[in-house]
Amino acid sequence: MVWKNAIKTKKLKPGKTKMVTIGLKVLMVGNIEGDFIATEGLCRHMRWPLAMGGKIKDGCVRCPLHQSTYDLEDGSVVEWSPFPLYPPYGKLLGKMSKKKDLHIYPTRIEGDFLQVEFEGES
Numbered sequence: 001m002v003w004k005n006a007i008k009t010k011k012l013k014p015g016k017t018k019m020v021t022i023g024l025k026v027l028m029v030g031n032i033e034g035d036f037i038a039t040e041g042l043c044r045h046m047r048w049p050l051a052m053g054g055k056i057k058d059g060c061v062r063c064p065l066h067q068s069t070y071d072l073e074d075g076s077v078v079e080w081s082p083f084p085l086y087p088p089y090g091k092l093l094g095k096m097s098k099k100k101d102l103h104i105y106p107t108r109i110e111g112d113f114l115q116v117e118f119e120g121e122s
């Protein structure tokens with residue numbers, strides 16, 4: 001396991017999220033009421049970049065495209081592609097790909113940086 005710098009904490013204002021690239025991985029990082037988070041950056045449904053319009057509420061992130069919702073504690077799917085309801089394209093599109101949880105990365109603050117821990121790397 002290895003910790004890598006993701007972003008300077010001063011660039012992450014409270015309530016904001018951003019996309020960052022670390023090596024080959026795309027992540028969403030955020031400052032949610034003083035808690036720093038890091039998740040896989042692309043929605044598991046159809047790869048929408050979650051920091052582009054993703055809403056964070058009640059400990060979850062909701063993708064703006066078809067509104068799949070993931071719990072930020074463990075990344076589990078709360079709702080899978082429910083939007084739009086009528087016509088029911090959301091449900092149809094949801095059936096085109098298997099439900100997948102969002103990867104959540106451990107974070108810490110080191111100096112000026114938010115760091116993210118990656119497994120299986122050195």
Ligand code: FES
Binds near residue numbers: 046065066067
């Ligand atoms: S791409 Fe995110 S819900 Fe469809």
